[in-house]
Amino acid sequence: MWKFIVRRLVITFPQIILLSLLVFLMAEMMPGDALSGLLDPNIDPAAIEEQRIKLGLNDPWHIKYADWVAGLVQGDLGQSFKFKMPVTELIEQRLVNSFWLGVATLIFTYLIAIPLGITSGRYNDTWADQMITGYTYIGFATPLFIFALVVLWIFGFQLQWFPTSGSVEPGMVPGTFEYVLSKIQHLLLPSLSLALITTVNTVQYLRSEIIDTKQKDFIITARAKGASESRVYNRHILRNSLLPIAAFFGFEITGLIGGTVFVEQIFGYPGMGQLFLESVVGRDYSVVTSVVLLFGIASILGALISDIILSLVDPRIRIK
Amino acid sequence: MSKEMLEIKNLKTSFRIKDNYYAAVDDVTLTLNKNEILGIVGESGSGKSALAFSVMGLHNRAKIEGNILFKEHDIANISPSKLNKLRGEAMAMIFQDPLTALNPLMIVGEQISETLILHKKEMSQKQRKEKVIDLLNKVGIPMPEHVYGQYPHELSGGMRQRIIIAIAIANKPELLIADEPTTALDVTIQAQILDLIKTLKDDIDAGIILITHDLGVVAEMADRVAVMYAGQIVEIADVHTLFDNPLHPYTRSLLNSVPNTQEGQEELHVIQGIVPSLSKLPREGCRFAARIPWIDDSAHEENPVMHEVAPGHFVRCTCHNHFHFPDESKEDSTHGIS
Numbered sequence: 001m002w003k004f005i006v007r008r009l010v011i012t013f014p015q016i017i018l019l020s021l022l023v024f025l026m027a028e029m030m031p032g033d034a035l036s037g038l039l040d041p042n043i044d045p046a047a048i049e050e051q052r053i054k055l056g057l058n059d060p061w062h063i064k065y066a067d068w069v070a071g072l073v074q075g076d077l078g079q080s081f082k083f084k085m086p087v088t089e090l091i092e093q094r095l096v097n098s099f100w101l102g103v104a105t106l107i108f109t110y111l112i113a114i115p116l117g118i119t120s121g122r123y124n125d126t127w128a129d130q131m132i133t134g135y136t137y138i139g140f141a142t143p144l145f146i147f148a149l150v151v152l153w154i155f156g157f158q159l160q161w162f163p164t165s166g167s168v169e170p171g172m173v174p175g176t177f178e179y180v181l182s183k184i185q186h187l188l189l190p191s192l193s194l195a196l197i198t199t200v201n202t203v204q205y206l207r208s209e210i211i212d213t214k215q216k217d218f219i220i221t222a223r224a225k226g227a228s229e230s231r232v233y234n235r236h237i238l239r240n241s242l243l244p245i246a247a248f249f250g251f252e253i254t255g256l257i258g259g260t261v262f263v264e265q266i267f268g269y270p271g272m273g274q275l276f277l278e279s280v281v282g283r284d285y286s287v288v289t290s291v292v293l294l295f296g297i298a299s300i301l302g303a304l305i306s307d308i309i310l311s312l313v314d315p316r317i318r319i320k
Numbered sequence: 321m322s323k324e325m326l327e328i329k330n331l332k333t334s335f336r337i338k339d340n341y342y343a344a345v346d347d348v349t350l351t352l353n354k355n356e357i358l359g360i361v362g363e364s365g366s367g368k369s370a371l372a373f374s375v376m377g378l379h380n381r382a383k384i385e386g387n388i389l390f391k392e393h394d395i396a397n398i399s400p401s402k403l404n405k406l407r408g409e410a411m412a413m414i415f416q417d418p419l420t421a422l423n424p425l426m427i428v429g430e431q432i433s434e435t436l437i438l439h440k441k442e443m444s445q446k447q448r449k450e451k452v453i454d455l456l457n458k459v460g461i462p463m464p465e466h467v468y469g470q471y472p473h474e475l476s477g478g479m480r481q482r483i484i485i486a487i488a489i490a491n492k493p494e495l496l497i498a499d500e501p502t503t504a505l506d507v508t509i510q511a512q513i514l515d516l517i518k519t520l521k522d523d524i525d526a527g528i529i530l531i532t533h534d535l536g537v538v539a540e541m542a543d544r545v546a547v548m549y550a551g552q553i554v555e556i557a558d559v560h561t562l563f564d565n566p567l568h569p570y571t572r573s574l575l576n577s578v579p580n581t582q583e584g585q586e587e588l589h590v591i592q593g594i595v596p597s598l599s600k601l602p603r604e605g606c607r608f609a610a611r612i613p614w615i616d617d618s619a620h621e622e623n624p625v626m627h628e629v630a631p632g633h634f635v636r637c638t639c640h641n642h643f644h645f646p647d648e649s650k651e652d653s654t655h656g657i658s
Contacts (some may be wrong), residue, residue: 027414218421219419221421221487224412226406239425
């Protein structure tokens with residue numbers, strides 16, 4: 001068991017190194033650099049060239065990569081042009097916001113998915129199942145950004161039940177009860193609209209897993225033992241059907257860090273997704289590379305967590 | 321008290337395909353005595369397993385007509401809670417494929433304990449564990465304490481089949497149904513498992529229905545044999561009569577297709593055609609008629625019924641009186657039949 005986890009951890013290191021190299025090379029290949037475009041066009045090109053040499057912008061790529069990595073390990077991600085602050089600090093703020101948005105979304109996702117998936121799978125082809133599958137098809141077909149806009153318009157602007165932007169009411173003192181309450185109030189609308197749409201995947205997954213497990217031979221064995229219908233469901237079908245959902249959980253964690261570009265943009269929620277969009281539009285390269293690298297690391301870690309969870313819950317995966 | 325412990329009367333098990341019901345088991349009448357092994361043979365699709373599942377009440381969406389009388393209950397019309405009390409306690413089943421019949425996420429000890437938890441509520445946890453270890457010993461599992469905590473995927477096919485047998489015999493059932501218990505196992509393991517079933521039969525004093533398509537298994541194990549074709553029993557007799565004096569054309573074809581190494585026969589006899597699918601079954605007349613087209617139509621009964629040709633020997637339809645294999649002369653084929 002521990003051997004498996006250690007082995008799985010060891011292979012993540014080359015993955016992360018490869019990822020950093022890719023992110024760096026892609027950023028290199030983007031046209032322009034920090035000194036193109038931002039400067040007064042009347043400045044002597046020779047002076048700009050001199051500045052480039054001074055800043056190391058003309059160095060060969062491997063030297064620049066080494067410099068960049070050296071900065072990364074020390075937690076120095078460079079300066080943001082747009083926000084005029086260190087990228088590390090900028091990301092820290094946004095990461096916390098995205099994390100809480102992710103947690104709230106996850107809670108709603110599972111609160112919706114598990115009861116619906118179980119009902120739909122257990123009573124498949126009944127009217128309840130048809131209603132739930134109907135909802136999942138609508139969920140699949142509805143673009144998130146349109147749904148989020150409609151939700152914002154109805155509950156934010158028309159009914160004014162929820163704030164329409166930001167992550168906390170201005171002027172609140174961190175640490176007070178009101179501050180936490182305001183945070184939660186700002187979270188509800190974006191996380192709920194996100195969960196309502198993205199949960200349909202999990203509902204469908206759980207439904208088809210249950211229908212699949214229902215027909216397995218070991219379910220007949222359980223019935224032949226004299227197990228009642230509810231025992232068959234609780235002890236045999238449900239546990240086996242939740243496996244892939246548990247495995248999926250690791251990837252959901254990626255979402256905690258990555259945030260969601262659309263939802264954060266629409267609800268004006270200052271998280272990682274919004275930061276990513278702003279930095280791409282504003283050609284804020286040091287932010288873009290840092291954010292992309294972080295997203296990449298998040299997915300590698302997500303896969304790692306998934307594998308570990310799966311090995312914990314499924315005895316067949318444990319490699320000796 | 322009579323020796324009969326299970327009586328199936330005119331059982332018809334039908335499945336719904338689109339808007340029609342089709343019978344997978346049709347007009348099956350048979351009895352099982354105490355401490356007897358009744359073999360049921362037939363090729364794939366003949367309704368053997370559907371019959372077994374009907375007796376265990378395991379069909380979810382089938383329409384079951386007729387009677388299955390067992391221990392003052394009629395399983396064809398029984399409430400789910402009463403059925404659950406019988407299943408695992410008075411009747412149990414051994415399944416065909418040991419690779420899929422165990423829950424992959426539960427240790428085997430827990431899976432055997434489950435049937436004790438369901439039927440022997442008074443047992444303490446410690447007693448249960450002792451009983452499970454005892455059962456593992458009984459079915460010939462080495463190092464039972466160790467195997468108790470293992471998952472099914474850590475065990476071989478033969479071991480898993482032993483676990484399934486342990487589950488089945490845990491509460492000493494009176495009726496044991498073995499649905500092709502050795503089909504998925506290799507030959508050496510087959511012999512061991514069959515031996516085990518025979519030993520356990522005497523131990524728990526159960527009546528056993530042994531379903532198989534392997535005539536060798538039947539010859540070795542069964543006391544009486546029922547031959548099924550297309551959902552119906554076509555011939556039923558004690559095992560010696562059936563092998564020495566088979567009457568129904570289907571039984572004779574089956575026996576004829578067993579390879580005979582002694583006579584240096586090179587070509588294998590095969591029965592032409594296949595069992596028709598459920599929806600294409602002829603509903604009238606002799607169901608085997610289509611596979612013996614060289615036999616004249618007038619030889620068959622219009623509504624074939626079981627005829628008792630000798631005490632305890634029943635054959636369906638009259639066509640057996642006129643049957644001969646295509647490469648035999650007619651005179652040869654009728655020997656032994658008066």
